[in-house]
Amino acid sequence: MLAFVDDTVFIVIGKDFHETHRTLQDMLNRPGGSFEWSKDHNSCFEPSKFALLDFSMNSTKECPPMNIKGAVISPGWTHCFLGVLVDNALCWHAHMTYTIGKGTAYVLQLRCLSLISKGIPLSLMKQLYMSVALPKMLYAVDLWFKPIYNGDSDTAQRGSIGTTKRMSSIQSPSKKLHYVISIAPTRKTAIQLHNKSNANTQVYCNGSRENEKIGAAAVLYTRGKSSCILHYHLGTASKHTVYEAEAVGLTLAAHLLCTGSNIELPIAIFVDNQAVIKSGEVFIMKSGHYLTDHFCRSMKSLRKKFVILCDK
Numbered sequence: 272m273l274a275f276v277d278d279t280v281f282i283v284i285g286k287d288f289h290e291t292h293r294t295l296q297d298m299l300n301r302p303g304g305s306f307e308w309s310k311d312h313n314s315c316f317e318p319s320k321f322a323l324l325d326f327s328m329n330s331t332k333e334c335p336p337m338n339i340k341g342a343v344i345s346p347g348w349t350h351c352f353l354g355v356l357v358d359n360a361l362c363w364h365a366h367m368t369y370t371i372g373k374g375t376a377y378v379l380q381l382r383c384l385s386l387i388s389k390g391i392p393l394s395l396m397k398q399l400y401m402s403v404a405l406p407k408m409l410y411a412v413d414l415w416f417k418p419i420y421n422g423d424s425d426t427a428q429r430g431s432i433g434t435t436k437r438m439s440s441i442q443s444p445s446k447k448l449h450y451v452i453s454i455a456p457t458r459k460t461a462i463q464l465h466n467k468s469n470a471n472t473q474v475y476c477n478g479s480r481e482n483e484k485i486g487a488a489a490v491l492y493t494r495g496k497s498s499c500i501l502h503y504h505l506g507t508a509s510k511h512t513v514y515e516a517e518a519v520g521l522t523l524a525a526h527l528l529c530t531g532s533n534i535e536l537p538i539a540i541f542v543d544n545q546a547v548i549k550s551g552e553v554f555i556m557k558s559g560h561y562l563t564d565h566f567c568r569s570m571k572s573l574r575k576k577f578v579i580l581c582d583k
Contacts (some may be wrong), residue, residue: 363415470539478516489523518562525569
């Protein structure tokens with residue numbers, strides 16, 4: 272028996288599950304057993320909250336339910352004990368998936384703490400990640416994670432390789448752009464490239480500062496005709512920057528493209544800030560980068576939308 276505060280587990284080994292279930296029944300109901308102990312110590316068990324796991328390498332073995340004080344308990348395939356998801360095959364896949372999801376949630380929450388002008392510095396963000404997010408992800412790691420090592424050969428690796436790759440992707444997400452970036456070397460060249468553009472759908476976006484106020488706007492053109500305009504007032508210049516406004520302008524452009532009904536390929540987005548354009552190429556833990564990430568996700572959704580339309 273293992274117990275910690277109000278969490279208790281009974282472990283029985285037998286030839287089959289009928290034998291193990293009988294032994295469990297005896298441990299609970301015999302004189303001086305668990306139910307009698309719980310009554311004497313005013314810590315009554317609640318059978319309706321019991322969980323049953325039958326561990327075996329043979330998945331074809333019969334796993335009958337148990338009846339404990341009128342509560343029918345059917346064997347499950349996973350159960351959380353002391354914060355660890357234990358599965359009936361002891362392969363820990365369920366807990367690994369849970370850990371990846373928990374780590375992703377923590378990283379996204381940390382990134383939401385950043386703002387362009389008043390975001391948490393990178394050094395403090397790293398300290399917060401190391402002291403909060405990482406311990407949460409690696410809780411009970413010696414149970415479910417197997418370090419990577421070389422086997423009999425010099426090339427083959429063994430261990431929790433897949434989990435390691437997935438955890439690495441949380442800490443340093445890779446960037447796969449779903450659009451093509453083109454930056455002209457001079458203003459004159461930029462004007463020439465714009466005039467030669469054969470895009471049926473064009474979006475112009477910009478961020479600016481006027482009278483100590485920061486704002487962004489985006490205009491959608493289809494075959495040379497303006498069809499929709501979006502603008503957004505971020506606030507005062509003391510709390511926001513033009514760079515942030517330029518990034519918001521990109522998100523407005525993405526929103527126009529994703530929600531528009533008369534979008535035609537090819538598509539071109541024109542913006543006059545190279546820093547914002549280049550920010551989508553690599554992942555950086557920089558204050559406000561979540562805006563560019565939102566734009567990249569929108570472009571991915573837009574690409575899937577047109578792929579589906581083409582397939583139809």
